[in-house]
Amino acid sequence: MKIGFIGIGSMGAAMVPNLVKAGHQVSVWNRNLDAAKALEGVTVLTSPSAAFENDAVITMLSDDVAIRSVIIDSDILASARKDCIHIMMATISPAIVEELQELHRKAGIAYVAAPVLGVPAVAAKGELNILAAGDAKAIATVQPLFDALGEKTWHLGDDPKHANIAKIATNMMITLAIESMGEATALTESYGLKASDFVEVITNTVFASSSYKRYGGNIANNSYEPGFKLTLGLKDVNLALDAAKAKHAALPAAEIVRENMIQAVDRGLGSKDWSALAKVTRHRAGLDEGLA
Structure with missing residues (x-):
């Protein structure tokens, strides 16, 4: 062809x-x-x-x-x-x-x-x-x-829109997963349990999926080379929120993620992998993530 x-x-x-x-x-x-x-x-x-x-x-x-x-x-x-x-x-x-x-x-x-x-x-x-x-x-x-x-x-x-809304919703879910792993590792580390040990457990048990393994590994190793740039991830979260607004639906968790992603971009992380939003999440939870 x-x-x-x-x-x-x-x-x-x-x-x-x-x-x-x-x-x-x-x-x-x-x-x-x-x-x-x-x-x-x-x-x-x-x-x-x-x-x-x-x-x-x-x-x-x-x-x-x-x-x-x-x-x-x-x-x-x-x-x-x-x-x-x-x-x-x-x-x-x-x-x-x-x-x-x-x-x-x-x-x-x-x-x-x-x-x-x-x-x-x-x-x-x-x-x-x-x-x-x-x-x-x-x-x-x-x-x-x-x-x-x-x-x-x-x-x-x-209907072509079905494919696009499925993709937008999926990417939104990935950002929510990154947010949850950022918060969860902040919690475990505050009690002395290393993020890498916790991530190994969850990515081989209740969240044994490729996304959790990939982005959980980034968080545990504090390594955020792209992958998928954070600015593009922010674009997709905005697409999800705009699509929800058009149908008068509320996505409160996605609003939190967008706020953290905007802060990550403002702090120079826009060209990093979108899992870098976890640095802001962990910083807001009280961990020293090297953010101003």
């Missing part, structure tokens, strides 16, 4: 080689052309519109602002191949998904939402979990791409 790929951040750079390895012809566009040129076995595009000349286009841009700039304001769909399938794998708001759905409907272009669960290291192994929603026929057509990128595709119906 001929694939256009828009957005070569850390996730895109980890995903593209698996598509190439699976035998697909991949052409890529990125604002920073050097990032695209660093990938082997791909054709580098000079404009994002050229990506829509392929059988399918995967978009993995960072946020709503980037999506609006590259996809919406540019009127990129006007010149797209009519049989092209657009796969939106970015984590974006339900509001902009509705806008994208309408634009694709008017242009006669199939639109599939397929955000992913996993960090770049997981993507590089082709072990992502893919949350797919949209037209069933279009999803079936691009399933070989999902098979190259992930270990499982979760089909969430024909």
Whole structure:
């Protein structure tokens, strides 16, 4: 299959080689052309519109602002191949998904939402979990791409918003898990039990999951190299809170997490892994985390 790929951040750079390895012809566009040129076995595009000349286009841009700039304001769909399938794998708001759905409907272009669960290291192994929603026929057509990128595709119906709200809710839950581990290790350490010993117990018993193991290990070792940048995590918590507000729902725990993440960014931790929010949590609990 001929694939256009828009957005070569850390996730895109980890995903593209698996598509190439699976035998697909991949052409890529990125604002920073050097990032695209660093990938082997791909054709580098000079404009994002050229990506829509392929059988399918995967978009993995960072946020709503980037999506609006590259996809919406540019009127990129006007010149797209009519049989092209657009796969939106970015984590974006339900509001902009509705806008994208309408634009694709008017242009006669199939639109599939397929955000992913996993960090770049997981993507590089082709072990992502893919949350797919949209037209069933279009999803079936691009399933070989999902098979190259992930270990499982979760089909969430024909409304693309379902995939995006599932991704937003999942990321919100991860931040709540990080918050809880930050508070829990602050409690254990106040009684002399090392965070590493406590984290080893919980990640092998009641919370034996990859997220708890990964981020609990970061907290125990006070090591927060990305992974997934805290600024992007804050963006996703804001998406969750905005989505809840649109439905008149309250997310009080997420409000606390957002406050701590904002403080972490203000203290220069924005480029660290999002589990660095635990440094603020632990500092507020009375531990010396080296924060001003």
